[in-house]
Amino acid sequence: MIKKWFTQFIRHIDSVLLATVLMILVVALMTLYSASGQSMAKVNGQLMNIMVMVGVMLLAANTQPQHIERIALPAYLFGLLLLVAVALIGDVSHGARRWLNLGVTKIQPSELMKLAVPIMLSWYFSKREAQLSSKDYAIAGLILLAPVLLIAKQPDLGTATLVFASGFYVIFLAGLSWKFIFGSAVAFGAALPVLWSMLHDYQRRRVEILIDPSQDPLGAGYHIIQATIAIGSGGTTGKGWLNGTQSQLDFVPERTTDFIFAVFAEEFGLVGCCLLLVLFTIIIGRAFMIASQAKNVFSRLLAGSIAATFFTYCFVNMGMVSGILPVVGIPLPLVSYGGTSLLTLGLSLGLLMSVHSHKRLVATD
């Protein structure tokens, strides 16, 4: 009986995704152990986070996409409400207003929106499936921009960008016209000088430093210099696990969280980096496959957006640490230390599995 129930339960698991994720997690825990100065406490903490993540993933994999569709609107509105609450009564920390204090616990509503926004948009387009008009894209744009602007105002530009990306992928996959995409890109380019002239001097400086950290060698630039040295000195095969001098000697900043890739690259070298890229590519490729096979609009849009967003995380983080992209506080999926990002990932991966396995069920039933 229990055995039967269990097989029912795990049959929704996608073995390719799960295996790849587990491989990355093993490497991640090893890197974390090294980066944290060989602290088992940190590793155990992350193991707890991983267990929560796997649990969430299993639950999400067993939830039918129709049920997810049903909560799309309420979850989105709830998230929006929380964001407004944050703007009005949120706690200020480090000069930004991001947290909502519920008395017992603090929550960061922008995190919720990373999934609530693509789910909401996928649901919206699936409702309007029959005849999509430009009005629908305009409404979708509003659905997307409302939370993005609220988050950007906190200010949390990193998260705002990611939420925007996750929603934009949905709209893009839903068939947003190329004319509009190129048109707005050109319009944005044209508006840049105007926006620039509207900024305060210190805001401009902040943007300049964001684009070119070497302008701020005493602040953000220092991080990039040290991270680059760590990666470069790793060479082809790396210095070996626990042997990364840059990382062990405290030169790499934020080395268990946002900059953990620098530690990995120093100890495992180019070979390790390329293997990691391959593993990420497998996850992304598998997710795209799931999206292309999905049988209804909601499922395929959601799966496609999750895949593309996952890619965005990987690319932006590794690009930032290796010095080709601006420094924005974005963790490396599955590798960086931290429970929140793992939780969101678990949910995303679970949703992918659900889309895949329930497609089969619908098809055969």
Place this chain on the structure above:
Amino acid sequence: MGYSTELKNHQNEQHKFRIRLLILILLVLAAFSALASRFYFLQVHRYDYYQTLAENNRISIVPITPNRGLISDRHGVILAHNFFVYTLEITPSKTDDLQDTIADLSKIVEVSPTDLKRFKKLRAQSHTFESIPIRTHLNEFEAARFAVNRFRFPGVELKSRLFRHYPYGTLATHAIGYISRINENDLKKLKEHSELSNYKGTEHIGKAGVEQAYEQELHGVTGFQQVEIDADGRAVRVLSSASPTSGNNIALSIDAKLQEIAEQEFAGRRGALVAIQPATGEVLAMASMPSFDANLFVDGIDYDNWNLLNNSLDKPLINRALKGIYPPGSTFKPFVALAGLESGKRLPPYTISDPGYFMLPNSRHRYRDWKPSGHGSVDIRKAITVSCDTFFYGLAMELGIDRLTDFVRHFGFGEKTNLDIQGELSGLLPTPDWKKRRFKQPWYMGETVIVGIGQGYTLVTPMQLAHATAVLANSGKAIQPHLVNAIINAKTNAVKWLPHVVADQLPIHPDNLALVRQGMIDVTKPGGTAASVGANASYNIAAKTGTAQVVGIKQNEKYNEHAINERHRDHAWFIAYAPAEDPKIAVAVIVENGGHGGSAAGPIARKVMDYYLLGKLPPVVIPEGAELVVNAAEETHDATGLVEEAHD
């Protein structure tokens, strides 16, 4: 048929979707290839370079602080500059025993108890790995002696640092301001403005005056050296560097000589003077007396000096020009007169017959004129010249408080002048609305009456009154006053002139302006309330005297200047612009507890105008004219007892 169309549509949709997916997949592959090539570049192509860096590592970033911009007066006289001094600094975390180190050190160079106190204070505020000065201003001999013994003192370093110096000490301190050590509050503000990394290595920041308001211009951009350091933390090799950019120099509108004359002429009395160029809003002098030596603050003021300044009854730390609020007294009358003319209510040949007091209809309360016997027949010009209270009581009542305040607001009363340094107060222009909000009480007609002579709740700062005088001199065109004329690039010497901001433009009929001006010119002629000020002047001065009450006087009491405590004596006001026909300078002077405006404040204004207009000081001795004695009793107002004490 329908079903198949739908199916076809569905397939069509899915096809389009897959094309979009394909585009994303290509994007992923392109991006990841870019990453892979970046890794290849760093880890294979530049491997040797980074390997070497990591091997010898330790790269340290050493900030190079920029030179702070200089501050000069309008003619280039340097008022704030920097010079190098040797300082001895200790990094507590690098010393074996801090107490021993200091004890040994004091055998080589003198360490005074004051130095020790400051060191302890700074140490409590900083981290153990920061270096803290134990001695500053070492002479060459001391520096050399330490250098020889250096090996005995790990963690102690001789540094050469730029110090700020204000060569004229107390001159114009309230305008220039001063810099002092960066504290927690400053750090927080710097962080909010993302300026923190630009202040690495900088220890001082502007705390008051122009030094504070123009901090961003003056500070400059911090340079850096990326150096390799050995195990002891000493720089071995410079890998790359960027030189600092010096802060911009600032040219004030202040004329240092004029400022010096103004400050001297106060001769130890308390008060303030502001002189403005009416056409440009340039502040030519801004004195707040007594002043203090800004150099005391640069290095962290010691306890004794701080107590002395902070507890002094004369309050030298307060900038009276911006923060001193006083009733304007009779200096308010020219503005009220203009309101009367512009409203058409007092156009010539309107005259009153002054019995020496004014009464509201249905009231028996007498609002007394300063001259008990009255001024006889008075028109508007004479009302200004002799400062006739009775005339203005009636005018204020007829105008009503709202019309009166709406008009004079154009001269900047009740609002900040938006001078380009911080800390200005806005004074007060009372209205019924304000009184309701403030006291939850209705407005009484009697309160309107006394606003007519600048008493009651009305409060102004010397800066406001000087600005108002400048607006009057400039025929109603209000230029925002400012202390900084230009910002000069220290490297290229490129000069950026700051624009003159027109704050308000009140159209006034030229005839009315001329009438008020004539009344004000007569003030400095025989028969006027400040005849002595105008004596022997080669140009015409348009002026007005005034008195700000410190202590309210009861209805039947008489004010006796000599009988009361010096600090309860009235404050003396004097406003003027000259030459009256083509004004080049507008001045407001207050002498606290000076008594009468014409005799106490007027001569200061005269000397300032003489220097500015003629380039020389007037004869030192003021002729003791008969007018001076006759007019000394001017304007000892009692008003209604509602008069508030002047604040200082």
